[in-house]
Amino acid sequence: MLSYDNKLCGAYLAAGRSAEYMDKLLKEVQAVKPENAAALEVQFPRGSIGAIVEEHPELLPKCK
Numbered sequence: 001m002l003s004y005d006n007k008l009c010g011a012y013l014a015a016g017r018s019a020e021y022m023d024k025l026l027k028e029v030q031a032v033k034p035e036n037a038a039a040l041e042v043q044f045p046r047g048s049i050g051a052i053v054e055e056h057p058e059l060l061p062k063c064k
Contacts, residue, residue, distance in 0.1 A: 009048030018052045022062045025049075 012021035025045075032040045053060050 005043045005045040006048045009045040009052065013048065013052050013055065018056050018059060022052065022059050026062050 009021060009025075012018055029040065049063060053063055
C-alpha cells in the first residue's frame with residue numbers, strides 16, 4: 001500500500017498537481033479517526049512527499 005501511495009504522489013508531482021494532492025492528503029489526515037490513525041501512518045507517502053516539498057517549498061506548511 002505504501003508503494004502505491006508513493007507512486008500516486010509521484011504521479012501528481014509529475015502532472016503538476018502537487019498542491020491538489022497535498023490538499024487531498026491533508027483532508028485525509030484531518031478526518032482520520034484515532035482507531036484508524038495507524039493505517040494512515042503506514043500508507044503515508046514519506047518518500048514522495050519529500051520530493052513535492054523539494055520542488056514546491058511553498059507546500060511545506062501543509063506537511064507540518
